[in-house]
Amino acid sequence: MNINFTYLPGDGIGPEVGAAALAVLSAVAAQFGHTLEAEDHLIGGAAIDAGEKPLPEVSFGSCHRTGAVLLGAVGGPKWDHLKGADRPELGALLPLRKRLNLYANIRPCKPYEALLDRAPLKRDRLEGTDFVVMRELTGGIYFGKKGRDADGAFDECRYSEPEVERIAVIAFDLAMTRRKKVTSVDKSNVLETSRLWRETVERVATRYPEVELEHLLVDAMTMHMLTRPTHFDVILTENMFGDILTDEASVLCGSMGVIPSASLSDARDDGKTVGMYEPIHGSAPDIAGQGKANPFAMILSAAWMLRLSFGLDAEATAIESAVEAALVAGDVTGDLGGSLSTSDVGAAIAQRLTA
Numbered sequence: 574m575n576i577n578f579t580y581l582p583g584d585g586i587g588p589e590v591g592a593a594a595l596a597v598l599s600a601v602a603a604q605f606g607h608t609l610e611a612e613d614h615l616i617g618g619a620a621i622d623a624g625e626k627p628l629p630e631v632s633f634g635s636c637h638r639t640g641a642v643l644l645g646a647v648g649g650p651k652w653d654h655l656k657g658a659d660r661p662e663l664g665a666l667l668p669l670r671k672r673l674n675l676y677a678n679i680r681p682c683k684p685y686e687a688l689l690d691r692a693p694l695k696r697d698r699l700e701g702t703d704f705v706v707m708r709e710l711t712g713g714i715y716f717g718k719k720g721r722d723a724d725g726a727f728d729e730c731r732y733s734e735p736e737v738e739r740i741a742v743i744a745f746d747l748a749m750t751r752r753k754k755v756t757s758v759d760k761s762n763v764l765e766t767s768r769l770w771r772e773t774v775e776r777v778a779t780r781y782p783e784v785e786l787e788h789l790l791v792d793a794m795t796m797h798m799l800t801r802p803t804h805f806d807v808i809l810t811e812n813m814f815g816d817i818l819t820d821e822a823s824v825l826c827g828s829m830g831v832i833p834s835a836s837l838s839d840a841r842d843d844g845k846t847v848g849m850y851e852p853i854h855g856s857a858p859d860i861a862g863q864g865k866a867n868p869f870a871m872i873l874s875a876a877w878m879l880r881l882s883f884g885l886d887a888e889a890t891a892i893e894s895a896v897e898a899a900l901v902a903g904d905v906t907g908d909l910g911g912s913l914s915t916s917d918v919g920a921a922i923a924q925r926l927t928a
């Protein structure tokens with residue numbers, strides 16, 4: 574098969590973890606007899622520095638055409654003085670998610686056995702943790718009207734019923750393939766959008782009698798995630814809460830550098846589902862350019878791309894096994910207690926795939 578995808582390295586550690594992921598993809602493609610056709614395009618600060626908009630139309634066009642996107646990260650202090658849609662985050666990442674209709678963002682939290690002692694939590698609390706956060710990605714406060722007026726500043730938060738319903742359906746469908754439990758997280762004691770969220774989720778739940786549904790308020794959820802992480806199966810939540818909770822979840826997994834993500838659309842008119850795959854971490858300006866970034870999250874995102882956009886399950890599993898083997902062997906970066914560079918970790922995993 575020709576694996577044709579759009580590669581958007583972006584900013585900071587994005588190109589570093591991206592190069593490691595490309596090395597791994599090349600190895601797996603060679604091993605399984607595929608060709609790799611990565612369309613490399615600018616996004617974010619890298620695009621701004623090249624005199625382009627944060628999301629050049631040629632970059633978007635490639636994403637739209639291939640329908641499979643591997644993205645590093647965007648943003649950083651260099652572009653923090655920019656305002657509104659001139660910023661990498663607001664001018665590139667959010668419109669890309671919105672224009673590709675990538676409303677379902679899936680972020681897993683299943684700590685590796687080899688990392689159980691790296692998390693600040695006690696091993697006995699952590700053992701058996703295996704949940705997935707289903708984050709709504711194209712609505713809520715991120716996409717509401719925002720601005721400044723005489724009184725100050727405002728960010729409007731809106732959700733429509735269909736927007737909540739479609740992400741809830743994905744969460745319940747996923748729960749049916751797992752432990753049949755959905756925890757919906759909101760702030761319905763204060764927010765009207767959360768009240769609509771809760772009502773809609775309850776209505777969707779009636780179609781899934783086998784799935785157990787519970788509701789938790791987001792403030793309490795931050796505590797429950799740390800005190801009883803094994804309780805959760807599928808966590809369903811809105812855009813901003815999902816962003817915050819998944820960075821918290823990374824602590825359970827031992828590092829920001831190990832959690833991949835997939836953002837998926839419904840099938841388009843041409844029958845194709847679009848997928849964008851990116852680590853949950855950002856451009857990590859504090860370690861960028863030093864070869865210190867952990868490439869696991871990006872490599873695992875690439876594995877998800879193979880599985881979900883190209884149906885290459887054996888290839889994805891081979892990458893996941895090679896990542897775990899590297900972890901067990903201690904072929905890891907400093908955040909996980911090792912001494913390897915980003916590219917060395919990529920090479921160690923690639924080598925396991927060709928051995």
Ligand SMILES: NC(=O)c1ccc[n+]([C@@H]2O[C@H](COP(=O)([O-])OP(=O)(O)OC[C@H]3O[C@@H](n4cnc5c(N)ncnc54)[C@H](O)[C@@H]3O)[C@@H](O)[C@H]2O)c1
Nearest residue numbers: 646647648649829830853854855856857859860866867908
């Ligand atoms: N998807 C994205 O493009 C994305 C996601 C999050 C943040 N950002 C952007 O990234 C910039 C920096 O944000 P931040 O510092 O709050 O978050 P961050 O995720 O970049 O970094 C948070 C901390 O985790 C560490 N870290 C992150 N990834 C790591 C990795 N792979 N290996 C080892 N350590 C890692 C960093 O060194 C830092 O100490 C901001 O401009 C932000 O908007 C982009």
Ligand SMILES: CC(C)[C@H](C(=O)O)[C@@H](O)C(=O)O
Nearest residue numbers: 648662666667816853854855
């Ligand atoms: C960079 C930022 C806009 C983004 C988000 O909040 O969605 C990031 O934090 C993420 O988790 O993907």
Ligand SMILES: [Mg+2]
Nearest residue numbers: 816817820853
């Ligand atoms: Mg985030």
